[in-house]
Amino acid sequence: MEPSAKFLILDHDAKYGTEMPAAIRGMDIAPIRIAIGCPWQNGVAESWVESCRRDLLDHIIAVDEGHLKDFLRITLATITTTARISD
Secondary structure, rough: OOOOOOOEOOOOOHOOOOOHHHHHHOOEEEEEOOOOOOHOOOOOOHHHHHHHHHHHHHOOOOOOOHHHHHHHHHHHHHHHHHHHHHH
C-alpha cells in the first residue's frame, strides 16, 4: 500500500528527538529538515497550510478523513494545473 504522503517537512527543533523521524521513516515517508539558518522556510509552509485551511475548510464540511483527502487532492490538482497554465 502506498503512503498518503511521500515527505514530511520538519524544522530542527529538538522536540522531535530521534524517535519522530524514525517513526516517520517507518511509515515510508521521508522526513525532510528545512535548512539551518533559513527560518523563512517555516513561514512558507505555515502560509500554505493556512491558505489550504482558509480556501478549503472554510467552504466545506468534511464528513470523514477520506472525504477531506479527496477535496485536498482536487485542490492540489487545480493549483498544479493553474500553475502550469500560467507559466
